[in-house]
Amino acid sequence: MGTSEAADDVIACLKYLYTTEYEHVRPLPWCEDLNLHLGEGYTNLQFKEMDGRGHFQDIGTIVSLADIYGTREGEDTQGNVRSSVRKIRVEGAPGIGKSCSCQKLAHDWSCGKLDRFKVVFFLEMRHLAGKVKYEIFEQLLPKDTKITPDQLWSYIQDNQDDVLFILDGLDELSQEAREVTDVLDLIQGKILRNCHVLVTSRPYQCVKDLEKCHQFYKIVGYSGKNSEEFIHKYFCKSPESGLELVKQLQSNSISSEIVGNPLNNVLICVVWEDNNKKLPSSKAELYRDIVHSVAKRFCTKKNIQMEGGNLPPTIEEALRGLGKLSLEGLDQEQLQFDIDEITKKYGTTADNMLNMGLLTRDYSFSRIKRTCYCAFLHRTFQEYMAARYISGLVMDWSSREQGIKYVCHLFGFPDGTVVNRKLVVSCCRFKWIEVQNWLLLILGENSRPLFQRFAEELQKAQTDEDRDLLSFLCIMWLGTSCAGGKMAEIVAPCLSQRVTNVLGYDLLDFAFAGDDCEMMETGDIIHRLGRHSTLRRKSRDDHANWFVGLAHVLAFQTKLSLSHNTSVIQHLIIDCSHILSMQEEQLGVLENLLSDYNKLRSVTLCAFNFETPLRPFIPRCGIERVVIRNECFIDHMSFISTLKQLSTASAIEHVEITYTACMAGCNLMERDVDFTEFDRQFADMIASQSRLRYLRFEVSWAQWHPKTMLFCNLTDTLHRISEHTRLEFFEFRLPGIIIHDETFDAGPMVLTITECLQKNKVLKTLRLGWGNCYGNKIYMGKAYCSDESLSGLCAAIRENRTLETLVVEGLIPHSKRKAKMISELIRNKPSNYKELSIKMSESPFVDDWESISF
Numbered sequence: 001m002g003t004s005e006a007a008d009d010v011i012a013c014l015k016y017l018y019t020t021e022y023e024h025v026r027p028l029p030w031c032e033d034l035n036l037h038l039g040e041g042y043t044n045l046q047f048k049e050m051d052g053r054g055h056f057q058d059i060g061t062i063v064s065l066a067d068i069y070g071t072r073e074g075e076d077t078q079g080n081v082r083s084s085v086r087k088i089r090v091e092g093a094p095g096i097g098k099s100c101s102c103q104k105l106a107h108d109w110s111c112g113k114l115d116r117f118k119v120v121f122f123l124e125m126r127h128l129a130g131k132v133k134y135e136i137f138e139q140l141l142p143k144d145t146k147i148t149p150d151q152l153w154s155y156i157q158d159n160q161d162d163v164l165f166i167l168d169g170l171d172e173l174s175q176e177a178r179e180v181t182d183v184l185d186l187i188q189g190k191i192l193r194n195c196h197v198l199v200t201s202r203p204y205q206c207v208k209d210l211e212k213c214h215q216f217y218k219i220v221g222y223s224g225k226n227s228e229e230f231i232h233k234y235f236c237k238s239p240e241s242g243l244e245l246v247k248q249l250q251s252n253s254i255s256s257e258i259v260g261n262p263l264n265n266v267l268i269c270v271v272w273e274d275n276n277k278k279l280p281s282s283k284a285e286l287y288r289d290i291v292h293s294v295a296k297r298f299c300t301k302k303n304i305q306m307e308g309g310n311l312p313p314t315i316e317e318a319l320r321g322l323g324k325l326s327l328e329g330l331d332q333e334q335l336q337f338d339i340d341e342i343t344k345k346y347g348t349t350a351d352n353m354l355n356m357g358l359l360t361r362d363y364s365f366s367r368i369k370r371t372c373y374c375a376f377l378h379r380t381f382q383e384y385m386a387a388r389y390i391s392g393l394v395m396d397w398s399s400r401e402q403g404i405k406y407v408c409h410l411f412g413f414p415d416g417t418v419v420n421r422k423l424v425v426s427c428c429r430f431k432w433i434e435v436q437n438w439l440l441l442i443l444g445e446n447s448r449p450l451f452q453r454f455a456e457e458l459q460k461a462q463t464d465e466d467r468d469l470l471s472f473l474c475i476m477w478l479g480t481s482c483a484g485g486k487m488a489e490i491v492a493p494c495l496s497q498r499v500t501n502v503l504g505y506d507l508l509d510f511a512f513a514g515d516d517c518e519m520m521e522t523g524d525i526i527h528r529l530g531r532h533s534t535l536r537r538k539s540r541d542d543h544a545n546w547f548v549g550l551a552h553v554l555a556f557q558t559k560l561s562l563s564h565n566t567s568v569i570q571h572l573i574i575d576c577s578h579i580l581s582m583q584e585e586q587l588g589v590l591e592n593l594l595s596d597y598n599k600l601r602s603v604t605l606c607a608f609n610f611e612t613p614l615r616p617f618i619p620r621c622g623i624e625r626v627v628i629r630n631e632c633f634i635d636h637m638s639f640i641s642t643l644k645q646l647s648t649a650s651a652i653e654h655v656e657i658t659y660t661a662c663m664a665g666c667n668l669m670e671r672d673v674d675f676t677e678f679d680r681q682f683a684d685m686i687a688s689q690s691r692l693r694y695l696r697f698e699v700s701w702a703q704w705h706p707k708t709m710l711f712c713n714l715t716d717t718l719h720r721i722s723e724h725t726r727l728e729f730f731e732f733r734l735p736g737i738i739i740h741d742e743t744f745d746a747g748p749m750v751l752t753i754t755e756c757l758q759k760n761k762v763l764k765t766l767r768l769g770w771g772n773c774y775g776n777k778i779y780m781g782k783a784y785c786s787d788e789s790l791s792g793l794c795a796a797i798r799e800n801r802t803l804e805t806l807v808v809e810g811l812i813p814h815s816k817r818k819a820k821m822i823s824e825l826i827r828n829k830p831s832n833y834k835e836l837s838i839k840m841s842e843s844p845f846v847d848d849w850e851s852i853s854f
């Protein structure tokens, strides 16, 4: 057989190898049955190319490494660039897809997609032990190849421009191999200088070996779209699973950068599948599995023996080292580490720490004073590793005490007295928020000592402010913990009877404001501001967790018998705007618990807006007092729904509803609003709450649609009040000038108030007010009522013996005769009245209403 025929045979063998063996990737090398088909599963990665000034630029269009050659091929026909670029360097973080891309390149060639090259040799550097000439045979060719290494070598020498060497993982080339191999000569063009070489390595490793390469690419992983695409490909046999996982990932706080790493992405798919199509119950389990798989992958790569599923002690030691490094780094706000220092400090463990795959290397930004450092694949990994390290200390008897001390310190409960609790806990929250959250997830029931400490501090709290803050924190942390239900048993008995998520300040804001910014450098402030804005999002999670924690506490306290003499939550003050950050399911749990919780006496709902359901917070039994303070615009339907919900609660004694702003009727969608419905609902609520003693409704600012005039009509409501046997206080206040041409007959209202005063024998305070007040005058609109009606009302007022306060503003239109009647009444007010006032309304348009005939 001649050399050329033999070379054809080699080419055929290589193609066969790449189309068969390299057709699949094994993401978990120890798991033989997990083989992903490259042709179907390969997902586009994002690449960047370094420009002449040392900056990486987006190159957008390249889809796989084959495109690098595709592009240059095109250029060749026009400008002969083809000959100048022969050595290409590709870098990327661990698991980012370097090997996979190389495999794809070889596979593409074998399928005829890259016939610009006659021969492609794909060599894995970690298996390289000698000269390239022999390694080709060792790694790629069958034993009975019909060509000798020398013959093949001379063929390569003769066809250099048609030969591509793909050299994967130069960073994995062993020291022994380095001493004997000529692969570096090949990369540096010292041999076969016209051959094409594409060499990959982890970032900034083997820099000297690669500095002469003509082009430099960096793989930056999946875009959000790519990562979803991969998930769909992974689940191509059950597309609905893919959709479900994508949805779960979107609602989970798993960082998109983490899913952007193809290895992490595939691990998430594997873990999700193994876990009955659920993301592990906690993020901590997911990270635990990812870290474990990365470490196992390293063992397989390095031929380090494992016992069963357990990691060998050297690897556990390296993971502990990484945890300590993470923790110390976070303490110093350090995300990058000097490699030399790690090697000095961690001795023999350093090698495994650096190469396991959790750290990636990079250079400092400075081009003048370059140092090589390493960093975790993502900050979240660093935070997770720090928490993993501390929880490791807590769970090991020999280091437990030290671990617990660490934990308490991180949560802002150090040994010794704390002078400014608010400052200490908020600064710790600011600095350690993620580690705190991880710890609560990893420790589970092992966080008992921490919650015991919270309970002690709660008992020691001196002021209401301290108690509110500590209760808020405890409840929020119960909601974060994966053993929140159990831990609630420890803290619940020490919580005060009044709990609230309204602190008057945001913990994370407070810590920021508490820092001495003048002492910080500008860069530091900018960095902190950036971090601060991400933390703002976290603060929403804090409130969502508070609701979850509250559910744990209520579940525990519901089980307590009434005779149990521990203190239970009786008063809730809730900023409802945070409900929006809660998930539907969590809200359902809370609603169920609250509806069965009969120990609640009062609930105050603040900043309630029409998107927030009120229902979950009004227990069906036991509640005595409901206060709603809303600062948002609210529509008519929400008024109605609030009243309906109040009607269904049993035995309420006190209801206060205050809206700072109201848009009723303004909304174009509400043109056909029937405001008599409002009166009906108000009346129903009063009728169904037989124990009601106090009812107050106030809107302090409103814009009205002309139809709102009907809002003045409270006849049904007043009928119910006249029959009520307990109601002592009723106040109704509605502002707004009614600008329209229709008139309002106030007669029926005046008549109903009259009847109410005649019939009711319990009411002590009745305040009714409409219209806006400017100076001493009240402007309402074109109302009308006869003098006879007013005279009847005056008589009823004189005869009523129970009322102590009566104020009616804006309802009765101004006229001289009416003014006289009223001043007479006031002058001779019966002795039971402490306050008696009837203010008439003026019209903004018409001076003398008497002149208008009806």
Ligand SMILES: Nc1ncnc2c1ncn2[C@@H]1O[C@H](COP(=O)(O)OP(=O)(O)OP(=O)(O)O)[C@@H](O)[C@H]1O
Binding pocket: 025, 026, 027, 028, 036, 041, 042, 043, 044, 045, 092, 093, 094, 095, 096, 097, 098, 099, 100, 101, 169, 202, 230, 262, 263, 264, 266, 357
């Ligand atoms: N483009 C891709 N499409 C689909 N899956 C991919 C892709 N890139 C990587 N993967 C998946 O991620 C796993 C890890 O990728 P790969 O081994 O190529 O990473 P690497 O960058 O070579 O990592 P290391 O530096 O640790 O060797 C692969 O086994 C594969 O399952």
